[in-house]
Amino acid sequence: MKKALALVLAVAMSLSLVACGGAPSSAPASQPASQPADSTPAAPAPTSIRVVTTYAGTDSNAQNYKDAVAAWEKETGNTVEDATATSNEEFKAQVLADFETGSEPDVLFFFNGADSNSFIEGTPKVVSIDEIRSVYPDYASNMKDDMLGASPVDGKNYSVPVNGFWEGLFVNKDVLEACGVQVPDANTTWDQFMEMCETIKGKGYTPIATSLGEIPHYWFEYCIYNFLAPATHNVLPTKDAGNAQHQAWIDGIGDIKALYEAGYLPKNTTSAKDDEMFALFTGGKAAFWLDGSWKVNGVAAACGADADNNIPADEEQLSHFTVTYVPGKNNRKTTDIIAGLSSGYFITQKAWADPDKQAAAVSFVQFMTSDEQVAKFCEASGNLTTALKAGVKVDDSKLNSLQKAGLDMANGATGTAGAVQDQFQGETRNPVFVPGMANIVTGKADIAASVDEVIDLIAAAQG
Incomplete structure (x- = not known):
């Protein structure tokens, strides 16, 4: 990525x-x-x-x-x-x-x-x-x-x-409005984001739509990024004592498990397909959706766009969605994004x-x-x-409201890192991706042991 x-x-x-x-x-x-x-x-x-x-x-x-x-x-x-x-x-x-x-x-x-x-x-x-x-x-x-x-x-x-590409937090503004929650911005911290999720959950909505059983890597990236910085995010962990990358992976994945345990993810997040979760978000049942810039068309299609017949999204419907930064903590600024x-x-x-x-x-x-x-x-x-x-x-006059929100987000970025998943491949990801992430959040697998297993698999793959 x-x-x-x-x-x-x-x-x-x-x-x-x-x-x-x-x-x-x-x-x-x-x-x-x-x-x-x-x-x-x-x-x-x-x-x-x-x-x-x-x-x-x-x-x-x-x-x-x-x-x-x-x-x-x-x-x-x-x-x-x-x-x-x-x-x-x-x-x-x-x-x-x-x-x-x-x-x-x-x-x-x-x-x-x-x-x-x-x-x-x-x-x-x-x-x-x-x-x-x-x-x-x-x-x-x-x-x-x-x-x-x-x-x-x-x-x-x-x-x-x-x-x-870039990866950002898509927002269903209707859900936030119904819950009395403001759209996260460049100054929103992770702790404030957790408070938002608690409020949204209390109002009967799903805070975060995501499929940990099929595509867990977006939250994997940003939760680990929260314990690192743009210059260090792309470094793979080792088992060395006190290794910062190793601990960042453990802590970041721990935050994903905390999201699951707090009830901020769908109950079927470990088994549902990605398109089911996206429908939950666009259908007004969930507040947030973390994905890449390629998902713009999906949101537009949910708002009446038909690319085959050159029909644009209904602007009134599209205005109910936006995209913003993933709230950060520790050394990662909220405005540090994953892109490239x-x-x-x-x-x-x-x-x-x-x-x-x-x-x-x-x-x-x-x-x-x-x-x-x-x-x-x-x-x-x-x-x-x-x-x-x-x-x-860029010709701003041709952009719709969601596109302009994405442009504003990117223009306000303070740092960038590539996706660390691009540094390892295939089965080496399994302990923390699929099926690993589902096993971790449900307590069937230990986080530290899963990270160590990834390190061992990477070493074996490298010969």
Whole structure:
């Protein structure tokens, strides 16, 4: 699931923007790997490439992705076999399993941190940007190389990002009003937030809608962040005596358990699906929902938006929702947020070995990461963090009330950290994610022992 404060100030909700400049030029899309960059080979016959992304479900860019794919197919004559799915731990595991069985796609939009380690370690199953540029010298030339998301395995760049993300606290203002509670702001502390939750619970509402049995990582991130700081949040814990990260993880997860024990989470939080919890929030049964900027479209859809038919959300309905900072404590300021760049487009060795698919894959990624497309994706997803050399700009007049609230939140950020979950992957997360978090909050697993188990699994995975 990241960058300097200057980037965070750019991270924002669904921003309308004007990209400076157009898509970069590239080597001819028809050029196979065996051809030098200045050759002019015969154009290959149209081909089909298999693509997997996370632009599905209520992701704010689901429709933009579909539109872009259709435009690329029309422009090139190629076709896309799309296997896009909603991102969760099951999706990640399936992607990694596909690489293990030789079923990987030709192009993959995926996380560029530890999640991608397994298909880069040893002989990489994806192609580095340097290798691609040896044949297509203008590949990703519109991007800043130091923001492309170098792999923790070998420091090389393999993926080309589109736009970044932020994580924030969505608020149902109707629930707060019914409970006589004010919307949390930049000055709200964790203790004050707990008092709000107690009041909301007392009025018969659920304070926090969340699925700890399916997607526990948002609260995991911020509760640990509360015991750290932007500069230290991304450091993995060790078992060393007095290790600050180790204690921060124990204390942070302890706060999640405290939320559960206080009755501030839904009674079925350990078994309910994420979409059930989101419906609880948008349906006026719960006050708060912690998620990423990609959830903007989900809130808009609950307010009448229809991306397929270009129908915007009903502004009156949307005005009943907002997004704000997650209240902080200890060294973390409430205005320190989690944000950055965490995903990008990979081209697999499978596609690279086939001259026609190679050319199509390069053309596809170039199209999807052009200045024009990145601008559209930034506008819909709610942030301006990109690796574009030209950057993007915001036209406030095109933003709805929820988008403006997100922009205000991002512009007021005092610090940023990437999501620490990006530093470890797959089954190493299980003791504190799924099913671990559900076991922890219900008392079936010990917090310290679970953290130690994660540390051991990380060590074993690293060999």
